[in-house]
Amino acid sequence: MQAYLVGGAVRDELLGLEVKDRDWVVVGATPGEMLANGFKQVGADFPVFLHPRTREEYALARTERKQGRGYHGFTVYSAPDVTLEQDLKRRDLTINAMAKAEDGDLVDPFEGLRDIEDRKLRHVSEAFAEDPLRILRTARFAARFQPLGFTVCDQTMALMKRMVDSGEVDDLVPERVWQEFQRALHEQAPRAFFEVLRDCGALEVLIPEIAPEKVFELAMAALGCVHDQSDAETEERFAAFLSPLDDSVALPRAKALKAPNDCQNLARLVTAFTPQIRNVDPQYPEAEALLDLLDQADFWRRPDRFSQLLNVLECALPSDSGPLNLLRTASKAATGVDPKALLAQGYKGKELGSAIRTERLKRIGDAVAPINH
Numbered sequence: 001m002q003a004y005l006v007g008g009a010v011r012d013e014l015l016g017l018e019v020k021d022r023d024w025v026v027v028g029a030t031p032g033e034m035l036a037n038g039f040k041q042v043g044a045d046f047p048v049f050l051h052p053r054t055r056e057e058y059a060l061a062r063t064e065r066k067q068g069r070g071y072h073g074f075t076v077y078s079a080p081d082v083t084l085e086q087d088l089k090r091r092d093l094t095i096n097a098m099a100k101a102e103d104g105d106l107v108d109p110f111e112g113l114r115d116i117e118d119r120k121l122r123h124v125s126e127a128f129a130e131d132p133l134r135i136l137r138t139a140r141f142a143a144r145f146q147p148l149g150f151t152v153c154d155q156t157m158a159l160m161k162r163m164v165d166s167g168e169v170d171d172l173v174p175e176r177v178w179q180e181f182q183r184a185l186h187e188q189a190p191r192a193f194f195e196v197l198r199d200c201g202a203l204e205v206l207i208p209e210i211a212p213e214k215v216f217e218l219a220m221a222a223l224g225c226v227h228d229q230s231d232a233e234t235e236e237r238f239a240a241f242l243s244p245l246d247d248s249v250a251l252p253r254a255k256a257l258k259a260p261n262d263c264q265n266l267a268r269l270v271t272a273f274t275p276q277i278r279n280v281d282p283q284y285p286e287a288e289a290l291l292d293l294l295d296q297a298d299f300w301r302r303p304d305r306f307s308q309l310l311n312v313l314e315c316a317l318p319s320d321s322g323p324l325n326l327l328r329t330a331s332k333a334a335t336g337v338d339p340k341a342l343l344a345q346g347y348k349g350k351e352l353g354s355a356i357r358t359e360r361l362k363r364i365g366d367a368v369a370p371i372n373h
């Protein structure tokens with residue numbers, strides 16, 4: 001049996017990038033031989049094993065053929081006679097379809113090295129069209145490698161367009177879309193992900209509300225701004241992306257994408273706050289209105305989420321920094337109200353509630369008003 005380093009590890013090494021996880025393909029072995037050598041089987045559908053010491057993944061060389069529609073329609077064939085080249089041929093992009101032998105020789109039947117040098121994302125074969133997830137992966141690699149100069153080559157873009165036109169993308173399950181989507185939000189150039197999806201027509205199918213040019217540009221500007229805050233979380237990126245939409249549109253879309261609850265909630269708050277923030281008069285702010293916003297955001301119990309909300313709104317509403325600063329000021333002022341102190345003064349139940357509210361209003365009023373008096 002022969003083991004080869006494959007996929008991302010070979011690609012990243014050639015690009016001079018840090019190699020995170022190393023995947024191997026094994027040619028000429030049976031599952032029985034792998035087990036006898038101490039490997040542990042992991043994949044239920046595919047013959048994939050973990051190395052007994054390094055815990056790296058070793059997959060037996062396999063071919064995959066599409067049978068029917070949808071994601072489950074793949075027939076996997078694995079046997080000792082499957083060649084390395086056959087295994088590489090089932091892969092998505094040429095830069096991901098190279099292998100390295102233990103003696104260091106590069107096995108590169110689809111000219112991945114040339115495409116690395118030319119900075120091209122190119123499909124390995126027409127079989128690319130059998131799996132619409134590859135459109136999302138290609139877009140994600142564009143987002144990752146655009147800063148290095150990579151673009152999707154014309155033939156691959158044309159193939160992806162044909163896939164979209166033939167309805168392939170309709171079959172993608174939301175869980176898989178979300179997985180790629182959320183990874184793309186954290187890549188170096190998230191905008192490139194959405195541009196590739198837009199250019200091949202997949203965006204119109206997957207997130208049609210964002211596809212119109214003006215909305216797209218607003219979404220990209222907000223996302224880019226949040227992205228520049230280097231440690232922005234997924235929910236902030238996601239909420240920024242949906243920020244140009246009305247809340248009645250954003251929330252169903254977030255649900256349809258099966259975004260996690262934290263992402264849905266922040267997107268809901270951002271889109272619900274947008275019209276209200278625009279209603280705050282920066283010259284004559286009303287303490288009531290500001291307190292109401294803090295209540296809506298549940299600032300009292302969720303201060304961290306509130307600061308995420310402000311971060312995203314600052315990116316989504318760059319010309320409303322006045323009201324946003326007031327809201328920030330109001331939150332700082334109101335947070336000083338100590339319910340325990342009021343409790344100690346004898347307030348209870350409903351009265352305690354209104355004493356807290358009165359005190360918060362007073363402090364907010366004092367904090368935002370001085371310029372007006």
Ligand code: ATP
Pocket residue numbers: 006007008009023090091092093096097131133134137
């Ligand atoms: P990353 O750095 O994100 O891990 P990677 O290239 O290693 O990038 P993986 O998702 O770990 O990507 O997959 C490993 C390899 O398996 C890829 O390089 C590619 O050759 C192949 N591959 C993964 N998913 C697909 C797919 N849907 N279609 C075709 N080939 C795929």
Ligand code: MG
Pocket residue numbers: 007008021023
């Ligand atoms: Mg990998």
